[in-house]
Amino acid sequence: MKTTLDEMQVFVAVVDSGSITAAADSLGQTVSAISRALTRLEEKLEVTLLRRTTRRLELTEEGQVFLTQACKIINAVEDAEEQIQIRRNQPSGLLRVNAASPFMLHVLVPLVRGFRAQYPDIELELNTNDQIIDLLEHRTDIAIRIGALTDSSLHARPLMTNRLRVLASPDYLRERGEPISVDELSAHRLLGFTRPESLNAWPLRNVQGDRYVIAPSVRASSGETLRQLALAGEGIVCLADFMTQVDRQDGKLVQILVQDTVEVLQPVNAVYYRNTALSSRISCFLDYVSAHIGG
Incomplete structure (x- = not known):
């Protein structure tokens, strides 16, 4: 084998950290030592693994292939060491x-x-x-x-498993009123996900069936962002119990349209x-x- 495990670990550390300097810090080595190890590795493999620009390092196609295999090898060594510990x-x-x-x-x-x-x-x-x-x-x-x-x-x-509920803060409900039917949701500020769109189909009975597809006033990629928006009184949201249990217990979020909610266990x-x-x-x-x- 031309390459060494240390060289593979240096290469993976550079990719993970995004820079030679950061990799040197994480491995406790000098920047020059990391740079030399990368150069030595590329010379042994006779390919360019990383394109170096003034702003960033970018994996080449060969670099991506080598990264996948290097990770497998490093993980295999870690597993082998762990098996000794298991004993x-x-x-x-x-x-x-x-x-x-x-x-x-x-x-x-x-x-x-x-x-x-x-x-x-x-x-x-x-x-x-x-x-x-x-x-x-x-x-x-x-x-x-x-x-x-x-x-x-x-x-x-x-x-x-997790139950989904439609929720709003008491402040929002005092300001905008509580919807008493699914049809009334169209007049409210609804908080939804950027993707996947399936998360914007709420478990509510309506004339179309057991899913109510919303048109969000505000979209976010993270459920935690939507939770914070709901707590701030920015609108109505549909979230899983694991992230709202304490909020509901403390009265910071209130379930609405209970009678129209379909039990969905994620x-x-x-x-x-x-x-x-x-x-x-x-x-x-x-x-x-x-x-x-x-x-």
Whole structure:
């Protein structure tokens, strides 16, 4: 093998951090050492992996191919090291978890303290993305997905289900009045998602059926943004219980059109690659989350 593991780790660190300087900081090396390692790697492979401009570094097509394979190799080495730790009954290693920002903030973050206390040798990397990601591309071990699953190449572990409710703040209802029928929603400020459009089909009975498709006054990519807008009295929103439970208990958000609401339970699953053995750090995390979040 021409290349070394250290060179691969340098290359991946540069791509992840976006610059040679940032990679040097994260790896505890000098900028010149990182630059030399990249040059040496490209010379060995006889290709250009990164295009260097004054503003940024950009992966070439060959760089993208090498990145995917390098990540697999680094992960394989990490897994091999972890297996040795498992033999000593000490689950350890880096665990990368990705979830939509509302689920991360309202469900996972409150569990981190307890998990870290129980598994101090597991290093957590928590990333948020409000769209579905490619696990390999984003170097993710576990992704939390809300709603029906479509990717059959992934293993899935059910974690919970979520009820959807149509909500508004007391301030908004005092200002604009509470709609007493679904038809009256058209006269109100409605808060919806930029995508997917399916999230703008609210579970309300109307003449068209059991879904009411809204025309949002304000759109946002994140449910957490919509929650904050609703709390500020900017309009009516439809959100999952996991992110509004405390707001409803405190009276900051109120459910409306209760009689017209269709019970919709969204599945929440943890997904990971089928061709990857479920390592101890992944199983520890999923077992802990499942035991603490409830149905």
